[in-house]
Amino acid sequence: MDLGLAHKRALVTGSSAGLGRAIAEMLAAEGTSVVVHGRDSDRTHAVAAAIRANGGDAMAVLGDLATDEGAAAVAHAAGDVDILVNNAGYYDGSLWTDLSSGDWTRIHQINVVSVVRMIGQLVPGMRQRGWGRIIQIGGGLAVQPVAEQPHYSATLAARHNLTVSLARELSGTGVTANIVAPGAILTDSTRGMVLQAAAVHGWGPSWADVESAAAATWFPNDVGRLGRPEEIAAAVCFLASVHADYITGADLRVDGGTVRNVT
Structure with missing residues (x-):
């Protein structure tokens, strides 16, 4: 099936390893020009080089999305982007008793406000061009949290919630916003x-x-x-494709059935 991704340009945040790398590689294999983002220069450039060695089109961009200046620099280097995959995030596995108010603030800046920064930087161009895809990497803990890592689960819930709001804001523009919610993935x-x-x-x-x-x-x-990283990448590629024009504000769970519908 032709996903219609040739000649599109995608920025995948946090794509120097793990899920982000798998997403960038699969988008590139579908003909997308990919911007690989990370903070570690060697790893980020290595991923972009590997994509190019396999016949894909990729460039590396470095920057800290947890600051306004870093996000703006990444967006400027990425250029006009048709597909934004907000994958970058932070996880530390802390318990309630381990966390200070500063820890809650820090992870919210990294996992939520950074997403908002990239949306603010890149979505206006998508609106102007009349086509775009924003895909957030969320997770089942957004709707089915456990006792541990409460600050992390809360940031996932925020990502899910803001995506639905964004989809409604973008009504009729040709730009969609969706969530891919992985379960436990073998990174x-x-x-x-x-x-x-x-x-x-x-x-x-x-x-x-x-x-x-x-x-x-x-x-x-x-x-x-x-799950395998490639299974998340496949879901992202579908939502980025021309076949997903009628899907927005959706939560696509790729979790082996960990979270179940109850209605």
């Missing part, structure tokens, strides 16, 4: 967390056993495994 950092839990709980001995146990007890879902 390098997630693998490390799972292996630590496996040592504590005695999961194993093989990785297949560990993953099955994690999917049954730690990240419960109906598929019985963790």
Whole structure:
């Protein structure tokens, strides 16, 4: 299926590793000109170079989106963007008792206000051109939080909420705003967390056993495994495509059934 992404330009924030990298790579494979964003120069340039080595079109942009100046610099370097994927975010796994008011403020700046900054920088151009896609990477913890990491879950909820508001604001403009909400995805950092839990709980001995146990007890879902970065990337590519013109304000969960509809 032709997604109609050739000759489009996409900025994927936080794409020097993990989910962001997978999204940037798949968009590039579909013919999109990709702006790879990160804060680590070596990693960010390496991802862009790898995309180009595979025949894709990519450039690297560095900047801290947690400041007005950093976000403006990234947007300026990215140029006219048709597709904005707000993936960059911060997670530390803290507990209620570990968190200060400053911790809550800091993660909100990184995970929420940074998203708003990029929307403010890039969406006016999309409006003017009459076409655009804003895709936020959210998560099931936005609607099904747990006791741990309350500040992180709250920022996901804010991302989900502001996306629906933005979709309504953009009514009739040709620009859509949607959410992709991953479950537990097997990135390098997630693998490390799972292996630590496996040592504590005695999961194993093989990785297949560990993953099955994690999917049954730690990240419960109906598929019985963790998701893969490419599965999130595929959802993003669909929502960015010409086939998703009639989808806006939607929450596309890619979580193996962790979160269930109740109505």
